[in-house]
Amino acid sequence: MKKIIFLGLAVLLFAGCKKVLNPEPEDLKSLDQMYTDVNFAQGFLVTAYRNIPGYYDNSEYATDDAVTNQQNNTNANLRAYTELATGAWSSQNNPASVWNQSYEAMQYLNLFLENSNKVKWASDPEAARLFNLRMRGEAYGLRGLFMYYLLRNHGGIASNGQLLGVPIVTKYQDINAPFNLPRASFDACVKQIYKDLDSAEVNLPLEYNDISNNAQIPDRFKKYTGNFDTYNRVMGQYGRQLFNGLIAKVIRTRTSLLAASPAFQNAANPATWADAANNAAAIINYKGGVNALPATGVTYYANASEIDNLASGNNPSEIIWRENIVTNDATQENQHFPPTLNGANTTGAGYMNPSQNLVDAFPMANGYPIDNAASGYSAAAPYVGRDPRFAKYIIYNGATAGVSNTVIRTGSASGSDDGINARPGFSTRTGYYMKKRLRMDVNRNSVGANGKTHYNPRMRYTEMYLAYAEAANEAYGPTGAGTQGYSAYDVIKAIRKRALGLSADPYLEEVKGDQGKMRELIRNERRLELSFESFRFWDLRRWKVDLTKLNETVRGMDVNGTVYTPLNNVETRAYQNYMYFGPIPNSEILKYNMLLQNANWK
Structure with missing residues (x-):
């Protein structure tokens, strides 16, 4: 495919004629040549593949899950979703188009x-x-x-x-x-x-x-x-x-x-939740059922041995479709590592700043939400005893990261470039850095800098399991199995068992008798499992959440020593009810x- 000649395709696309201008026949091809030139013919498909929207579009910057520290960057693309979320979204300015x-x-x-x-x-x-x-x-x-x-x-x-x-x-x-x-x-x-x-x-x-x-x-x-x-x-x-x-x-x-x-439920739209459940089930059944959820799916982006040994176009067990692997790559790390891990990068770092809103969505390791009395959550030690996904997906104050297990200090008084707003365009605005999508064995310091093998996913099995759980709960209730023999409860139990390692899940048992509570749990699991993968911006809209939720102010946390100071107004949202x-x-x-x-x- 690399040998495909693209010159002349654009001319063909809009010219609408069999014969194209002929001053440079080696560059401009007629449609007739497609019939005998296989590479040229394939080029039409390859161009379509190249237009597929990227999986990591960073639309999280326009949700309650994150902000970016690039809001003042001269590169309009880096601040596009910030502008969208804060009042500049219009039919003339739409980075989501x-x-x-x-x-x-x-x-x-x-x-x-x-x-x-x-x-x-x-x-x-x-x-x-x-x-x-x-x-x-x-x-x-x-x-x-x-x-x-x-x-x-x-x-x-x-x-x-x-x-x-x-x-x-x-x-x-x-x-x-x-x-x-x-x-x-x-x-x-x-x-x-x-x-x-x-x-x-x-x-x-x-x-x-x-x-x-x-x-x-x-x-x-x-x-x-x-x-x-x-x-x-x-x-x-x-x-x-x-x-x-x-x-x-x-x-x-x-x-x-x-x-x-909900956003599309309409008398002119006959779609049903049962249809969605059955469509998702076809993929789950092909994979091997509820218990075939890939064990390594939580950290698909950082499973070093699995990624480094990909060959012959194979996929990791979690991946249905992906882009090509890239070797010796550090693109994600250059953009998102905290500054102290990014010594080789002089143009920026720490782009994705997870919100306190998202941090609060992670339950405790026993499965209870942090606002539940049975959770054991302590505001004086908020990062202790949390869902293991929290430490896998987010770098918080006191966490270690990078090849040298560097301790990251995000407090405003930390004296480090990792501290809140210490170095605009590099430092966090919320007290958190993204860890998901990154390989901690990448070294970006000037001595021994290296990249690693990466791939960008396009489709994951976990997404399909979550889709079934959502649709089955709406169609049949939490424990109804429809025609598949398994329920939303069964799928969420498998997802949480993989994430939390629980042999018993008392909170799930509490909510399985209430469709509304199960809905909120499923949506929260989707938020966590697919965090930073460009789903939430559209999920909030198709769920038609209350406008106050769409406009939830992004919060952060300033940690200095044992003092935790909430940052209640990191960035506001300005969505209107038609958005x-x-x-x-x-x-x-x-x-x-x-x-x-x-x-x-x-």
């Missing part, structure tokens, strides 16, 4: 789907048919993926009071196409996503694995080849990290969970009069 990149990707995908049957994918006819089948499956799946992001980020109640999605575009739009399209209904968009995912699943294996004999060829592919070597060439391990059938099931689950959520749904870009509204804006956006 995926509009342009998604429709651009779908243009490439649509052009690919309209022409892939004419491409000579291989000299072997069987392999050629399989290649075409697989890549068409990838294209359908990716189109469903981009439609999901568009629906999540831009769907909502429009200015006419209707629940709308986005324009559905399933044909390549040349210069003569009607670009002035209305938004389709939310339900129509959901159905289009499912339709594309159906096509993807028919064309793709669940996962790309080699087989060892002809009998192992999946039945639906036997009409294309009876030779397992041919199957492996196309559908085997060399395809790993390309779109597959399991990824399609994840997008189906995300879509159905979104559609069933449960993201806006359509104003530039599109100005261009197309049939495109309705979501209500009240300017």
Whole structure:
């Protein structure tokens, strides 16, 4: 794929003609050349892959989970979510927009789907048919993926009071196409996503694995080849990290969970929680059931041996889909290590500052919330006896971090650059630094500086378990099993047992008889397990939490010696009651009069 020639693709995309200008034929390719140049043909898919939104988008800066110390940085991208959260979010200023990149990707995908049957994918006819089948499956799946992001980020109640999605575009739009399209209904968009995912699943294996004999060829592919070597060439391990059938099931689950959520519950939307539960269950069942939750999933980002030994496109047990591994990398550490661990970095550090709000969401090690009388929580020693995930995900005052187990002092009187606001743009504003996503065996000091192997996830099994718990609780209650044989209670019990190591979970037993209390527990577990993974910004909106919750002021803690001083106003939020749904870009509204804006956006 690295050899794919991209020059000329943009011209093709918008020119809408078979023959493109010919002064430089080695640079500009005509559409006809796609049929004989496999690399060029694949380039349309690769470009779509490159447009997939990043997993770590740092939207936590706009929630009650964190702030950034980069609010005054001259780089607009670094302060974008801070500005969004503090009053500057508009249809003209929207860092959460995926509009342009998604429709651009779908243009490439649509052009690919309209022409892939004419491409000579291989000299072997069987392999050629399989290649075409697989890549068409990838294209359908990716189109469903981009439609999901568009629906999540831009769907909502429009200015006419209707629940709308986005324009559905399933044909390549040349210069003569009607670009002035209305938004389709939310339900129509959901159905289009499912339709594309159906096509993807028919064309793709669940996962790309080699087989060892002809009998192992999946039945639906036997009409294309009876030779397992041919199957492996196309559908085997060399395809790993390309779109597959399991990824399609994840997008189906995300879509159905979104559609069933309170913000989108509407007479014109027939989505049900049971649908979402069953979609998530299909992935849990494939994994092996409730008790197959990967044991190392809590620290997927720091399991050194597991990460360092990845090969042949394999995934860690927690990961469904990921980006490519990067060796000798320290990007995350350069950005997020506390200053004393980041001696080699002169441009910034400590970007992500977790909030006291998030810290308070971690229960005690016995599973009780800290405001429960049975928890044993002490305000005089607030970090003692906490949920083990707390120390794995957050660096707090007195914690050790880095290859030398450096003690981090975050107090304003600590005399250290790690102290609150000690060094703007480097030091914490809340009294905390993020530890999740980082490898503590990375050394960024000037002597012996090194990077380590990293990967960015795209989909994790834990997310699917949490999706089932949420949907099953809403559909059947805490202990109802529906058609799957296991309940929300069963899944949350497994998640908390993995995290807390409890043989008995008395708090879970207390709440399992109350759907509302179980809902709050499930949402809190989701908050903790998926913290700093760019979920909470959209979770709060699809749950349609009270506006006061959306605007919860970010708090911190200043610790000096044994004195704990709450910081009750680190950063305020300024969301309005229409900001449960993201806006359509104003530039599109100005261009197309049939495109309705979501209500009240300017």
